[in-house]
Amino acid sequence: MKLRLGVLIAVVVAPALSRAEVSESSERPAEQMDFMNFFAKRGLHDLTDERWNVYGQSTFISSWKAPFFAKYTNLNGSNSSLLPDFEYSFTWTFTLFAGVKLWPGAEVYFVPEVVSEQPLSGLKGLGGAIQNFELQKSGSTVPTVYRSRLYLQQRFDLGGKTIDKTSDPMQLAGKVKSRRLVLRAGNFSVIDFFDKNTYAGDLRQTFFNMQFLTYAAYDFVADARGYSWGAMAELQWDDLAIRVGRLAPPLVPNSLALTFDYFKYYGDQAEIEWDWKIGKEHPGAVRLLAYRNVENMGRFDDAIAAYQQNPAKNAAACGTFYNYGSTNAGAPDLCWVRHANQKVGVGLNLEQTIAKDVGVFFRGMISDGHTEVYSFGPTDRSFSIGATAKGNLWKRPNDIAGIGFGMGFISDDHAAYLRRGGVDGFIGDGTIDVAPESVIEAFYSFNVYGPLWISADYQHITNPAFNADRGPVDIFGARAHVEF
C-alpha cells in the first residue's frame, strides 16, 4: 500500500490545565476561575504546597457527519460499517478531580465522572480515526455516573534539584526532587501516565479525533470506558524517566468487566523518556514505549483457518460465544478461536517547542497485527503528526489553534480476515479494498471568558475502516468546554 505522506505541520498549543505533569515553578494564573484560585485569593489555600485540591470540567462535543460515497455498506450481514447517511453525534462529560495528601509523599486521587453520548453508527465503521475522543464503548444517551480513577501514589525522593509541582487536576502542588521513585496502584488509565505529549494528549481544548489522543495502534488494556486497575512504577532521574506498569484487561473484548487474574491475563507497558531544552524556552521530549498484552483473544489467521476447515464456524453461528452480532454466514469469526494470546507493539513519541507557545508533535507505533482489538482500536500500525499554537501570536492569549494529520494501517492478516467478511470490534464492511485510514483535522478554540472555551473543528477522513471502497468522510464539530 502506498503511503501518502501529505504531511502538514500546524501549530497547536497544548492545554495546560488538565495535564498532571511536573514542571518548573509557575504561579497559577490569578485570573483562572477555579475553586483553588478562589480559595487562594482569600488566604484559605496555599497553591504552592497543597494538602488537597479539587478541580472540575465539563465538555459538550457535537459532530455532524456529512453523507459520503460508499460502494457498499454492511455487505452480506456484516454489521460494522460507518453508515453513509448524514448523522449527528454528541458527548457530554462532567468530571471532578479530587486529590488529598495522606502522609509525606503519599497522595490519593479520586475522579468521578458523568458521561452521556450518542456515537456515529453505533461506534462502528472507523478504525483509529474516531471523530470524538470522549466516546466510550459502553455509553448511552442516559447520563451515567462512574468512577474513572481512584489510586494511591507514593513518592520517594532520591535527591537532585528541587522542583515545584504546580497545582493541577490529579496533581497536588508541592516540592519534589528531580530524582524520585513514584509508585501508583489502583484504578486509572494507562494513558494517564504513559505516552504523554504536551501538544497532543488531553484533547478537551485541542484536537477532537482519537488519532491524536495516543498511538492509534496502542491497544492498551482498559475497560470499555478507557480505565483499568493495576500498578506502575516511575523512576525520574533528572531529565530521564523510566516507567513500567501492569494493568487488568477486559474480561471479553471491549467490555466493561475486567479480569483481575494478573498472572494469567494482563497488559504490560514499559516506557523510557528523555526531556531536553533547546535554549531557554524550547523544551522537547522523546518517549519510547513497548507493550505486551496477554489476553483471551483471537488471531485473524486462526479464525480464517477454522472457517476454511469447517464452514460451520462462521460469523452467523457464534451462538453463546462472545461475538459482535454479524449475521454473515460466509465469513470467519474470532468467536471460534479465542484463547490466551499475546499482542506486542513499540512506539515513538516526540514533541518539541519551536517558538514561544508553538509546538509540534509526532507519534508512530507498530503492533504485531495478529490479533483482534481488545481495548482501544483496531489499528495495527499508525503515525500522527501535527502542531498547535496559542493565541499570543494574534493577541488572543487563551485561544488555541491547531492542525494535525494521522494515518493508520492494518496488517495483512487483519486485511485477509476483513476481506472474507469478518468483523473486528468496530470495523468490517463485508469485504475490503484495503488502504490506510487517514484523518486531517483543523480546529480553533476560542476562549469566550475565563473558564469557557468554544471550539470549531473540521475533519476529513479517507478510507474509513481502512477500506478504499468507502469515503472520504467530512465531519464538522463544535465543542463547549468549561474548567473550574
Add this chain to the structure above:
Amino acid sequence: MSSSKPLVLVLVLILVLGIVIAPSSANADGFALERLYPSAPGGGWIVMDDLGMHGGFGGAISLTGGYARQPLAPTVDDEAFMSIDLAASYDRFRVYLDLPSPLAVKGAGPSLDIGNAPDLIADPRVGFDARLLGGAHDPFRLGVGAQIIFPNGTRADYVSDETMRAMFRLLFAGDAGKFTWAAHAGVHLRTQWEGPEFIFGAAGGVRLPIGEAKRWAFVVGPEIYGETALRHAATGIEGLLSMRFEGVAEDAPHLRFKLGFGPGFDPSFGTPSFRLVFSVELFAHAH
C-alpha cells in the same frame, strides 16, 4: 460584576447540571436495597449528623466501607459497598456529595461484583444541611437537611430504583458535658417499590478525651435507625454500636476513624441480619 459573568455562570450551570431523569425499566425487578446512608463527612456519627458546622470555610473527605449480611434473604445474601464522600462547610451550612460503589451484591437474584462492574457509582447523593437553632456545641441543636439521589445502576442488581429520589429531614443534636446525641426524622420520597418512606433514627453516647493534652476524643454509643414504608406500614430497624476516634485539638491530626457493627432488629427490605461499617475521614478545620 461585569455583564458577561452572569452569562458565563448560566453556561457553566447548563454544562454542569445537564442531568436528566433516567426512565425506569419496563420489566425489571429489584430496587435500591441499601439502607445505610452515611452522614456527610464531618457529620460525626456514622448515620446521624451532629450539626457541628461552624466557623469559616471547612471541608472533609471520607472513605466508608461496609458489609451487610442477608439484607433481603434469599434474594440478596451479601452486600458490600465502598463510598467516597466530599463535603464543604461554611458557618452553619454544609453541602456534600456521596458516591457509593457496590463492591458485591450477591444472592439468588443479583450477582454484581467489582469484576463485572468495576467503576459503578450507584445512586449518587447530593445533600445540603443547615443548622437553624443552637450553637455548634450547645446541648440542643436543630437543623434541616435535604438530599437528592440521582439514579445510576440497575434495579436488577438491587443498587438503584432507576428514578430520582429525595430525602428531607429534621436534624437534632446536642452536647452536654461528656454526653453527645443526635437524631433525625423525615421522609424518603421514592416512586418505585413501596413508595415514600418515613425515616427516623437516634444516637447517643459518651465523648471521652484521650491522649496527651486531650488532643483526641473517643466517642462511643448506639445508633438506631430505620425506615417505614408508608404504603404498607412495613418497617425495617437496625442498630449499630458506633465508635469514632477523632483529632479534636488544632494541632492534632485532622483524622477521624469510625467503626460500627450491629444487628437488624426488625428485618425488612434491606435490614440485614448483621452489618459492619468503617470509615476514615480527613477534615480541614474551619478557618
